[in-house]
Amino acid sequence: MNNLYQRDFLRLLDFTYLELKNIIILAQKLKKNKKNKKEIALLKKKNIALIFEKESTRTRCAFEVAAFDQGANVTYLGPGSTHLGTKESIEDTAKILGRLYDGIQYRGHNHSTIEILAKHSKVPVWNGLTEKFHPTQLLADLLTIKEIFPEKKFHQIKCAYVGDAHNNMGNSLLEAALLVGLDLRLVAPKECWPEKDLFHFCQEQIKQKKGSITCTENIHKGVKNVDFIYTDVWVSMGEPQEAWEKRIKLLRSYQVNSSMLEMTHNPKVKVLHCLPALHDQKTYMGKSILKKYNFKNGMEITDDIFQKYQEVIFEQAENRLHTIKAILISSLLNKITF
Ligand code: CP
Numbered sequence: 035m036n037n038l039y040q041r042d043f044l045r046l047l048d049f050t051y052l053e054l055k056n057i058i059i060l061a062q063k064l065k066k067n068k069k070n071k072k073e074i075a076l077l078k079k080k081n082i083a084l085i086f087e088k089e090s091t092r093t094r095c096a097f098e099v100a101a102f103d104q105g106a107n108v109t110y111l112g113p114g115s116t117h118l119g120t121k122e123s124i125e126d127t128a129k130i131l132g133r134l135y136d137g138i139q140y141r142g143h144n145h146s147t148i149e150i151l152a153k154h155s156k157v158p159v160w161n162g163l164t165e166k167f168h169p170t171q172l173l174a175d176l177l178t179i180k181e182i183f184p185e186k187k188f189h190q191i192k193c194a195y196v197g198d199a200h201n202n203m204g205n206s207l208l209e210a211a212l213l214v215g216l217d218l219r220l221v222a223p224k225e226c227w228p229e230k231d232l233f234h235f236c237q238e239q240i241k242q243k244k245g246s247i248t249c250t251e252n253i254h255k256g257v258k259n260v261d262f263i264y265t266d267v268w269v270s271m272g273e274p275q276e277a278w279e280k281r282i283k284l285l286r287s288y289q290v291n292s293s294m295l296e297m298t299h300n301p302k303v304k305v306l307h308c309l310p311a312l313h314d315q316k317t318y319m320g321k322s323i324l325k326k327y328n329f330k331n332g333m334e335i336t337d338d339i340f341q342k343y344q345e346v347i348f349e350q351a352e353n354r355l356h357t358i359k360a361i362l363i364s365s366l367l368n369k370i371t372f
Pocket residue numbers: 089090091092093094163171308309310
């Protein structure tokens with residue numbers, strides 16, 4: 035019997051450390067099998083609904099390719115393409131989708147929506163990002179960390195997350211750190227620290243384990259001796275355009291650049307980014323915002339640093355596929371054998 039069968043995945047704390055570890059081990063096996071062209075399709079005849087109220091490249095493609103690789107079918111329900119919450123309640127939509135599909139992925143504006151979907155659909159519901167959490171991203175991040183340090187235990191890993199920690203990534207990193215016991219430092223101005231309740235809960239609970247969670251405004255202190263520097267965009271999807279000005283003022287000195295990397299005193303430090311990244315002017319947003327606020331070389335991360343660490347960053351992005359596949363299999367199959 036698989037412990038995760040029929041379980042929802044709305045946030046990392048829905049799982050125990052052991053359950054999370056098993057998903058990562060399964061993802062490693064699935065990645066190896068796919069690379070060796072030995073993948074076995076275990077999800078034939080399963081149907082999966084993908085609700086996206088916000089844009090996505092990695093998450094949508096990872097869910098779709100994971101499903102196709104495993105023989106499942108998907109229906110993509112993009113922004114504005116269902117009655118969800120407009121002409122039909124979330125509860126009623128959950129009831130009908132739960133009758134048609136074996137599982138539902140939701141990316142959207144309100145975490146409360148996914149909670150209602152999970153409550154009323156009777157099938158597993160997976161969080162592909164809400165304003166509060168981005169748990170499937172963290173599965174890929176933990177797999178990437180494990181691949182880089184296969185011999186180390188998670189509690190031996192020091193990770194500084196620098197930038198807007200008051201977002202879904204900040205919250206999910208806190209939960210991941212608590213579960214696996216990372217030494218996590220959230221390095222940001224006070225205004226960008228996570229919500230107090232979740233922060234204090236995780237900080238208190240981790241005391242019973244190895245690992246630690248801290249928040250600091252001090253970059254030197256926060257990044258000293260870390261194995262990883264992790265960053266994310268400074269303004270998240272769904273936030274108003276006006277947020278940029280204030281956020282840039284607060285975060286300008288928290289840019290991941292070569293001087294910050296020197297402050298780690300670790301020549302082997304690695305950089306992670308959940309992507310998409312504003313590291314150059316090759317996008318519409320990059321052109322307009324970087325120019326408007328006079329950034330010469332990327333925003334949350336400079337282009338030279340992005341290029342230098344791109345192998346890790348794109349491996350991290352590829353790992354979305356393998357970990358999402360692991361979560362689909364874990365929640366849709368009672369017994370996993372291959
Ligand atoms: N990291 C991530 O979730 O990317 P997408 O927005 O492209 O899905």
